[in-house]
Amino acid sequence: MAAIAKDESDYDSSCSSITLPDSTRSWMSNLSFGSQRRRSSSSATDGTSPVQKPHKANEVAWEAMRWLRGAKGEVGLENFRLLRRLGSGDIGNVYLCQIRKPTPTARVGQCCYAMKVVDREAVCVRNKERRAEMEKEILKMIDHPFLPTLYAAFEASHYSCLVMEFCPGGDLYAARLRQPAKRFSISSAKFYAAEIILALEYLHMMGIVYRDLKPENVLVRHDGHIMLSDFDLCLKCDVVPKLIRSRTTASDVTERYVRSYSTSSTTSCAAVPIKPVLSCFSIARRRKPTTVTTITEHADDDGYREEFDTEPELVAEPINARSKSFVGTHEYLAPEVISGQGHGSAVDWWTVGIFLYEMLYGKTPFKGENNEKTLMNILRQPLTFPRIGFSSSKEYEEMVKVEDLIKKLLVKNPKKRIGSLKGSIEIKRHEFFKGVNWALIRSVRPPHIPNSDHLNPRSKNPKLSKQQRQQPYQIPSDRFDYF
Ligand SMILES: Nc1ncnc2c1ncn2[C@@H]1O[C@H](COP(=O)(O)OP(=O)(O)OP(=O)(O)O)[C@@H](O)[C@H]1O
DSSP, rough: HHHHHHHSSSSOOOSSOOOOTTTTTTGGGGOOGGGGOOOOOOOOOOOOOOOOOOOGGSHHHHHHHHHHHHSSOOOOOGGGGEEEEEOOSSSSSSEEEEEEEEEEEEHHHHHHEEEEEEEHHHHHHHHOOOHHHHHHHHHHHOOTTTSSSSEEEEETTTEEEEEEEEETTOBBHHHHHHHHHGOOHHHHHHHHHHHHHHHHHHHHHHEOOOOOOOOOGGEEEEOOEEEEETTTEEEEEEOOEEEOOOOEEEEHHHHHHHHHHHOOSSSSGGGGGGGGOOOOOOOOOOGGGGGGOOOOOOOOOSOOOOEEOOOOEEOOOOOOOOOOEEEEEEEGGHHHHHHHHHHHHHHHHHHHHHHHHHHSSHHHHHHHTTTHHHHHHHHHOOOOOOOOOOHHHHHHHHHHHHHHHHHHHHSSGGGSSSSTTTTTTHHTTEEEEEEEEGGGGGGOOOOOOOOOOOOOOTTTSOOOOOHHHHHHHOOOOOOOOOO
């Protein structure tokens, strides 16, 4: 699925038709591979020091970077050996690479990185500098287990290089195609969705709306946990934390109380029986008898529901951010993006709904015969779910819960969509995620752990030949600009 970008407010460039850079110019030749390597001018790697990336500071990949900086002064293209091309995006190619030998230890020498190489001249010709800048800016800011770590950023000739964490497990789109009936199990989908929600929550708190969630952009790390990639379509905005005092019902309070003290976790995401943490930003809530106001709302199982005043909650996500850019991938576009009425962080919750649907049913809910029909369906067509068989009543119950969540995520009016009032916490509290230990999910065993044969010479992407290195930059044929 190709991403589209038509910018009206948050980027100053307008994306037009594809203009190929001078095709006679060798895109790879100036990268100077092998022994004919030229010294590149490399700029400081500001914003990528371990001090600013504390969660990775003790890992060998950082140790290697520290050694490189100490030994060579600054990090540049000449310090890396590009092993093979991992893929091509809209604004550059991504290569698997290692630090050039001799390295101080074998461990450092074996460390793999992914290097995104962007041809600045090509990007400039195609009016995409702002997107490339945005990606770099965001990669420098972020430090989260489910987001890429930027180890170094430098320039070499007219190329801009970003050295990032390498994910050997491929993307979730390819992973889905390998599943039985091309669908993930409910527990796998729950695991991946939970990690994505945490990544989006973090981005939102940093004032970043991601806008391009799709399985192709969810990569699988060596340990099976996920990493969101591709930040060139992000919207950056200011976040002004808000205190929200909301009202809640007696059954909500009881349910949360029970959940807080329950140790009977059964889902794969909840292997550790520890009191779940709902959100790092939720203020501990206790029933406060003095502030209880009893309002009969409507009958439930017990015949009535009570509403209580609760402690205020801090919402640090850009709920009210507004952009009118037309960006994303057709099947994943939120209705407010298509209608151009202005969109904010709720678009990411819409895409989580589409993502869950695709993971479970093997297709997206509004896909039409062509892109225009898809867009019309997103705006007008009611959400329906295909009928599928269940192997157990437990699976059926889980499906009912996840369909309820998907319905709430795919509400066409963004103001009524789950997550639009208090952000991620509303989604994390949904019944489908009951028992998920959000704080410790990164320690849970993922559904699939990739094997580590990426350095095997016979692995999927063969080594770069000399001829390939000399080829001019090609815009992949399956990519296009919609406008
Ligand atoms: N850190 C990484 N580890 C492993 N493979 C990666 C990594 N980053 C990117 N890739 C691979 O390289 C491909 C190109 O990535 P890139 O981010 O340039 O473009 P994209 O995801 O296709 O999106 P866009 O064209 O919108 O920028 C990806 O599809 C993925 O297969």
